[in-house]
Amino acid sequence: MNIATFSFIVSGVLLNALAQLLLKAGTRNVGAIHLTMDNWFSVGLQVATQLPIIGGLACYVASVVLWIIALSRVDVSIAYPMLSLGYVVTAVGAWYLFGEALSWQRLLAIGIILVGVALLARS
Numbered sequence: 001m002n003i004a005t006f007s008f009i010v011s012g013v014l015l016n017a018l019a020q021l022l023l024k025a026g027t028r029n030v031g032a033i034h035l036t037m038d039n040w041f042s043v044g045l046q047v048a049t050q051l052p053i054i055g056g057l058a059c060y061v062a063s064v065v066l067w068i069i070a071l072s073r074v075d076v077s078i079a080y081p082m083l084s085l086g087y088v089v090t091a092v093g094a095w096y097l098f099g100e101a102l103s104w105q106r107l108l109a110i111g112i113i114l115v116g117v118a119l120l121a122r123s
Contacts, residue, residue: 001074001121008070009082015063017089021097022056028098081120084113 027033029050035043047053070079088110094100 001078005070005073006121008066008073009079010085012063012066012070013083013085014089015059015066016083017086017093019056019059019063020086020090021093022052022059024094024098026050026053026056078120078123082117085117088113 026047027050029052030043030047033043033047067079091100091102091106091110095102
């Protein structure tokens with residue numbers, strides 16, 4: 001895999017992780033969502049007008065464009081497992097931005113993911 005292809009993959013993964021973090025920020029603004037037949041429209045409107053959620057959806061669109069470019073250059077059996085880097089970025093981002101816990105089990109899992117991605121990238 002050349003550096004350009006790897007850059008498309010990593011950029012897509014980072015945008016996807018950013019999308020997750022923005023969606024979380026938007027839902028924190030809204031609070032717990034409890035849909036009923038009576039409130040689905042007002043809740044949907046409240047969610048749809050949150051700037052972080054709009055930003056998160058825009059990041060998803062951009063990540064899909066980059067992902068399509070990456071898939072045109074590399075086997076999906078190589079590219080798809082690279083998406084697991086998003087778990088690492090999202091976990092660290094959630095810890096930093098939202099104070100979510102990074103227990104030793106999560107850190108171990110992140111380490112395993114990183115080793116797996118390093119092995120895959122070298123193949």
